[in-house]
Amino acid sequence: MKATSVLLTVAVAVALQWALARYTAGGRWVFDLVLVGTVYAALNWGPVAGMLAGTAGGLIQDVLSDDIVGTGGLAKTLTGFAVGTVGAQFVVTRPGGRTLLVAAASIVHRLLILVLRALIDQNWPGLPWTAILWETVLNSCCGLLAFVASEGFPGLVARRRQSRSSGISRREW
Numbered sequence: 754m755k756a757t758s759v760l761l762t763v764a765v766a767v768a769l770q771w772a773l774a775r776y777t778a779g780g781r782w783v784f785d786l787v788l789v790g791t792v793y794a795a796l797n798w799g800p801v802a803g804m805l806a807g808t809a810g811g812l813i814q815d816v817l818s819d820d821i822v823g824t825g826g827l828a829k830t831l832t833g834f835a836v837g838t839v840g841a842q843f844v845v846t847r848p849g850g851r852t853l854l855v856a857a858a859s860i861v862h863r864l865l866i867l868v869l870r871a872l873i874d875q876n877w878p879g880l881p882w883t884a885i886l887w888e889t890v891l892n893s894c895c896g897l898l899a900f901v902a903s904e905g906f907p908g909l910v911a912r913r914r915q916s917r918s919s920g921i922s923r924r925e926w
Contacts, residue, residue, distance in 0.1 A: 759794045759802045763810040766790025771817060783884075784891035785859065787814045791829050792858050793899055795837035796851055803833030821873060828865035832858050848900040855896030859889040 770786040777783045787810040795803025811826030818825075836858050845851055863885045871877045 755798060755802075756805065759798060759806050760809065762790045762794050763787070763806050763813070766793075766810060767813050767817075770814065783888055784895060785862070785888060786892075786895060787811065787825075788829060788832065788859060788862055789855060789892055789896045789899060791833040792836050792851075792855050792896060793903075795833045796840040796845060796854065797903075798837075799841055800834045800837030803835075803837035804830050805833075807831070807833030821870070824866060824869045824873070828862050828869060831865060832862045835861070848897055848904065851900045852893050852897040856889050856893045859892040860885060863888060 766787045766789060770784075773784075773786070791803060791806040791810055794806035807829030808826050811829035812822070814820075814829075815822040815825040836854055839845070840851075840854065845854060867878060867880065
């Protein structure tokens, strides 16, 4: 596991979530880029990395929001571990399959949050299925973008280097 890569992924996800959250309707977070970063870390570096990303990202997100501190961290930790385990067992490498895992993780994460809040408040709030659906769609789109970009970026850098050195070299001159 690369702890620095995991923590950098979490830092980028939290920064993007914090920067883009003000553009959502009413200031409420309709998408969860920290969850997308957790799933990204879990699929790239395994279940332990998913747990680390989920714990760190969830706690940071809980502190920055008006939520009960710890519920998001616990839900993201469990989700990151589950996604990392599924990704390791079934070797999910294609962006389409990874996007489906982001969608499943979004639904599981939101249900975990609702259950934890119901246990703490002793009141079942009901299931806002339309909000869960929109969050799942937006998270899946962001996840697909992240996975396609991470697959294409190394090839882009290699092609750029090759195009720069495609001129006449000293040996050919």
